[in-house]
Amino acid sequence: MDVADENSDEADSELLEFGVTNIFTEEETETFLPEVSxxxxxxxxxxxxxxxxxxxxxxxxxxxxxxxxxxxxxxxxxxxxxxxxxxxxxxxxxxxxxxxxxxxxxxxxxxxxxxxxxxxxxxxxxxxxxxxxxxxxxxxxxxTKVDNLNFLSRTLKARQFRLSGPALEVLSITAYKQPIIKSEIDEIRGVESGHLLRALMEKGLVSFEGKSELPGKPMLYGTTKKFLEIFGLRNLKELPTLSQIDELLPEGMTEEEAKPSLSQLTDKLSQTIGGTYSDGEEELGKITDQLSEINTSSEFFEKEKLRQKQMKDRDRAEGLREALLMNEEIGTRDRNWLTKYDEALAAGEDLATREWNAEKERVRQLTQVSEQKAESVDEEALTEESSVDEDLNSPLMDDDEIEAHT
Structure with a gap:
């Protein structure tokens, strides 16, 4: 077993062994009790x-x-x-x-x-x-008591909250090493994890935690409050340590021997009941399940980056306008940017969306040119191949000429 697999299995087992008390797929409703400081x-x-x-x-x-x-x-x-x-x-x-x-x-x-x-x-x-x-x-x-889960599932109409083994693995790594960038998760697991992060974000278990200071400023990921609620934790300090995980393994059993039991725990977790829900939520759940089968990971992250860019641009524009109202000096670059931003708003769109659409169009044109060049090369190759075949089949050519062509 390599180090990456060992780390991920340990992290996975930590979450699984400490278990899930309740998993709810509920709407965010406002409590009837006011929150006070x-x-x-x-x-x-x-x-x-x-x-x-x-x-x-x-x-x-x-x-x-x-x-x-x-x-x-x-x-x-x-x-x-x-x-x-x-x-x-x-x-x-x-x-x-x-x-x-x-x-x-x-x-x-x-x-x-x-x-x-x-x-x-x-x-x-x-x-x-x-x-x-x-x-x-x-x-x-x-x-509800988790011991009554099997009987409770027979009486309640509930939607399953499913997490696959790989998804639990990504969730475990994120929980213990947060804030963490995607490439670090990929390195630990040895495979690409973007689609799993997207699924965990859709379920509300993982969220963006800002940007890293590394080159390119990749996004940082961390677990959410919902993650703590589902796994029965008050805070991240209550996550079990690696030494506690070692104590959970039966005496004399190696981690390799414990793998089947971890797999069984994963299957059991994936079948855990949620809460009651309405017919409308059931229909929404079906639609969500269908959409989750479509691989739109890249588009999802692109739209999320666009949304964050829009928020950043809005804050920047407000700051520049306040500076102008206070008769403060702003740089020429900032002034030109604010002009472009206001022009985009006047045209019924924001600057980030305009730039995003322009970039998409540029990529589309480059792709189209590349495809046209590829088709042109294929046509030339077919024409040349056809010419050679005609020459080889010509009755005027002797054996020496045929051998020269080949």
């Missing part, structure tokens, strides 16, 4: 504390209990019930900050919420419960 939560707690302190030591001491009731006292048992309702109703992870906002104006603070969540998680971990409470990127979420 830590500073906002801290300020809310300070305000609540000041409100309670202002009640004490005044001539209204006789009405102290009534005043405190306005802040709403929540008992521990009711806290557990409220948290369960919120988590059950939300189809997205609920952050701790969002939960703190829900209990604004009550006696419930962040430490009580955290303890209640821990109790709830322990309770759901029992064998009689069908869901678990998982801490995932973005907060806490109720998820």
């Amino acid at each position: 830590d500073d906002e939560v801290y300020q809310m707690e300070e305000d609540a504390a000041e409100e309670l302190d202002s009640v004490e030591g005044t001539e209204l001491d006789a009405y102290e209990s009534a005043q405190i009731d306005e802040s709403e006292f929540v008992e521990e048992e009711r806290l557990d019930s409220i948290l369960e309702s919120i988590l059950f109703a939300s189809d997205r992870p609920v952050s701790l900050n969002s939960l703190k906002l829900v209990f604004k104006g009550t006696n419930i603070k962040g430490d009580k919420i955290r303890r209640a969540l821990d109790r709830f998680a322990v309770e759901l971990a029992g064998a009689k419960r069908g869901v678990t409470l998982e801490e995932v990127p973005g907060g806490f979420q109720l998820r």
Whole structure:
């Protein structure tokens, strides 16, 4: 086994052995709970504390209990019930900050919420419960137990979330070496990986992470938040180490002997159930599957580069316009570029698209000229071959002349 195969197999096994708790193909929906920052939560707690302190030591001491009731006292048992309702109703992870906002104006603070969540998680971990409470990127979420997957798949109409062995290999390499350029992935695997990166991007598991400083400025790739959610990780630090992977192999078993089991895990993963979905999503899934069979990797990346070029041009134009408004000096080159950019906008297109179309036309013309030259050479060769055949078949030629032609 060479080093490239060994590295990729190790990375592949790391993701597979730690498994997938749930794989959902869901639409991005806006949660019903507002997201708040830590500073906002801290300020809310300070305000609540000041409100309670202002009640004490005044001539209204006789009405102290009534005043405190306005802040709403929540008992521990009711806290557990409220948290369960919120988590059950939300189809997205609920952050701790969002939960703190829900209990604004009550006696419930962040430490009580955290303890209640821990109790709830322990309770759901029992064998009689069908869901678990998982801490995932973005907060806490109720998820079905993976042990019930086979039975769940018989009742739910779901679209499979399939990842082939090579795709998992590329995903593993990207996860452990991100940010990484495509050529480095190709070098590790020993084969071209562009179409696999495209498939992983379409599934939302991999995304662009900027540009490398290497010559040509190739794109950098990294994993997404959805990747962490699917593989049950809160952050990349929770990815298993190579030493942990070694411990997972049975004693005395080599990596070569472990390959069949890894293959079985890959097959099992590719059959993992997603979530429920509508008929419209089913039709969309069929269309997506059909499109995925078409090899349009080059076109996909070209369009993605065009989109990024458009964004870059827009930012550059805004910066130059602001400089002009502030009476700042800009270079002749920048001024000429801004003129071309504005002319393209006036014509109903952007400069990046105009340049992209011009380049496509140039390549098309060069290809056409090349094909015409090739056809011309073929015709000349056929004409010459035909002439030789006619000479050889001529009755006026003797044996010496025929031998000279051949």
